[in-house]
Amino acid sequence: MRIDILTLFPEMFQGPMTESMLWKARDRGILDLRLHNIRDFSQTRHKNVDDTPYGGGGGMVMKPDVVARAIESITYEAAPGTPVILMTPRGRVFNHQTAVDLAGHEQVVLLCGHYEGIDERVSQLLVTDELSIGDYVLTGGELAAMVVVDAVIRHLPGVLGAEGGAERESHADGILEGPHYTRPAEFRGLTVPAVLTSGDHGAILRWRRKEGLRQTWLRRPDLLLTARLTLEEQYWLTEFANETARQSR
Numbered sequence: 001m002r003i004d005i006l007t008l009f010p011e012m013f014q015g016p017m018t019e020s021m022l023w024k025a026r027d028r029g030i031l032d033l034r035l036h037n038i039r040d041f042s043q044t045r046h047k048n049v050d051d052t053p054y055g056g057g058g059g060m061v062m063k064p065d066v067v068a069r070a071i072e073s074i075t076y077e078a079a080p081g082t083p084v085i086l087m088t089p090r091g092r093v094f095n096h097q098t099a100v101d102l103a104g105h106e107q108v109v110l111l112c113g114h115y116e117g118i119d120e121r122v123s124q125l126l127v128t129d130e131l132s133i134g135d136y137v138l139t140g141g142e143l144a145a146m147v148v149v150d151a152v153i154r155h156l157p158g159v160l161g162a163e164g165g166a167e168r169e170s171h172a173d174g175i176l177e178g179p180h181y182t183r184p185a186e187f188r189g190l191t192v193p194a195v196l197t198s199g200d201h202g203a204i205l206r207w208r209r210k211e212g213l214r215q216t217w218l219r220r221p222d223l224l225l226t227a228r229l230t231l232e233e234q235y236w237l238t239e240f241a242n243e244t245a246r247q248s249r
């Protein structure tokens, strides 16, 4: 998969994009990550990329001609339908399903805004989608783009080892993961649940699913509205509710 990132601050990507999983994905040839400095597409002597907003007000707006040239330097040779995504707090909120969908593309272009934003006509003419990573405002789209890259590449075949399949994790099937334990079996008076040392793989799988569901019920009950649950799993939810009712009596 190829990911092109358009930014005024390509150096910001140096650390995160050269470590750990991201580095592995690039090293194995699974991820072709390309950084482009939007400033390189300015045609003025001082390489200006922004200007004052029409109508007044504070801040600066990124100029449409510069950003358009930057985008088109990539899209002119990209397949039709290649997503061009603007990272912005006004975008659709990024989630697991969006990460899976993007991982299905051969190429994705991520555009990082800065200052007060980018001239609206860039969005109208060249951007196919706008994504936010949450309801808060960052100083620019760079950190948001890194979050998207990280979450997307985990779904590419060969990035995660067999031990950590992305489909087994929190959010993959609409519920959170349960707790994890490693040695020692007892730590400061707390013991590992007996089922995990029983060797009964069926019982372990069932326990993990149930505890994942318990975490979801406790912490993110909103997810249960759309999770696909078996009859037994729905029964567990009533168990959790009964246990809580007993405890509060």
Ligand code: ADE
Pocket: 087, 088, 089, 131, 132, 133, 134, 135, 136, 137, 138, 139, 140, 141, 144
């Ligand atoms: N740029 C600034 N804030 C952002 C956010 N929350 N998500 C994506 N891009 C942003």
